[in-house]
Amino acid sequence: METLPENPSLEEVLGKIILLEKINQGLDDVLNDRTYTHEQVMEMVKRWSKSDGRKEQ
Numbered sequence: 001m002e003t004l005p006e007n008p009s010l011e012e013v014l015g016k017i018i019l020l021e022k023i024n025q026g027l028d029d030v031l032n033d034r035t036y037t038h039e040q041v042m043e044m045v046k047r048w049s050k051s052d053g054r055k056e057q
Contacts, residue, residue, distance in 0.1 A: 003016070004016060
């Protein structure tokens with residue numbers, strides 16, 4: 001929270017808390033092998049761009 005102004009608004013504090021939580025979740029994902037390679041992501045994007053946006057069954 002060092003980067004918050006001296007008298008932050010509630011919105012600023014909540015935004016910072018959410019950001020830090022998302023960073024922590026990402027770090028946990030990395031530690032637990034819940035990640036994708038660049039190649040996997042590129043293949044996903046290719047499939048999504050060809051689809052109508054619905055999940056495949």
